[in-house]
Amino acid sequence: MRSLLVGLMVFGFACSEESGGNEGDGNIILPQPMPMPMDSTQPGTMPGMQPPANTTPPMTNPGDTGMPMMMMAPDDMMMMPAGDMMMMDMGTAGMPSTDPPAMAEPLAFTATDFTDGSMIPARFRCDAPSPALSWSGGPAETMSYAVVVTDLGLDLLHWVLYDIPAATTSIAEGVPEGAAPATPAGAKQAPIDALVASTAGTGAERFVGPCAPFGTSSYEFKLYALGEAALSGAGAAGPDVKTALEAAALESTTLTITSMP
Numbered sequence: 001m002r003s004l005l006v007g008l009m010v011f012g013f014a015c016s017e018e019s020g021g022n023e024g025d026g027n028i029i030l031p032q033p034m035p036m037p038m039d040s041t042q043p044g045t046m047p048g049m050q051p052p053a054n055t056t057p058p059m060t061n062p063g064d065t066g067m068p069m070m071m072m073a074p075d076d077m078m079m080m081p082a083g084d085m086m087m088m089d090m091g092t093a094g095m096p097s098t099d100p101p102a103m104a105e106p107l108a109f110t111a112t113d114f115t116d117g118s119m120i121p122a123r124f125r126c127d128a129p130s131p132a133l134s135w136s137g138g139p140a141e142t143m144s145y146a147v148v149v150t151d152l153g154l155d156l157l158h159w160v161l162y163d164i165p166a167a168t169t170s171i172a173e174g175v176p177e178g179a180a181p182a183t184p185a186g187a188k189q190a191p192i193d194a195l196v197a198s199t200a201g202t203g204a205e206r207f208v209g210p211c212a213p214f215g216t217s218s219y220e221f222k223l224y225a226l227g228e229a230a231l232s233g234a235g236a237a238g239p240d241v242k243t244a245l246e247a248a249a250l251e252s253t254t255l256t257i258t259s260m261p
Helices: 002-018 074-078 194-200 238-248
Strands: 108-111 133-136 144-151 156-165 217-226 249-259
Touching (some): 133 217, 156 194, 156 238
16 A cells, blocks of 8 residues: 555656646646547447447438438428418318209299289280290200290190290280391291181291180190201291201290180
């Protein structure tokens, strides 16, 4: 033990002499450890040492460009300009619309002087003017309309008006007689049944009102919406035109009235 103390004192004295210290200052200066060189290829390691096993290499972009990928905290992402981020509504992206498609209004048909199921006024019987009619709705692709009046009991035609332009949605009272009446402009009239025309004593290309000699009869006013501006494939006679209208109609609707002598 004694020899150890003596050795320490001698070592301290020698160190103080080298540093220029005084003999009597009593300070013992210990040598400083030599700094160890660091391996510049791997931070925090000495030459010959391997990096810790749990060291994770920096992440790179999917394109393998060699550039590290920057990881962002949620707060950093919130501070990015809106133009730098692509936002997606995960609640609706890729989902089909549940809204129903827009539906056209059904074809509606009215008369100014009577209603469906009512008695036709006497002034529209036999040799009389055609009644005022109007309509609305129907298919968007409608290009023309037609109106046909039929005696339902005897299946006789009282009026065949067709090729009414799609822009026309009403007919004034008293359509003139003739195959190409002045109003409605562009429309045509087909000949009605001869028996019906004879009751009025006039031409066949016109409207003739209900004119049954006895009993109560039912008559149908039928409106057609057509997908062609000019009816094709129809003959000259009224029944032929009606058959062609039935085949070409996109939609149709009716008003039914009754008549008494």
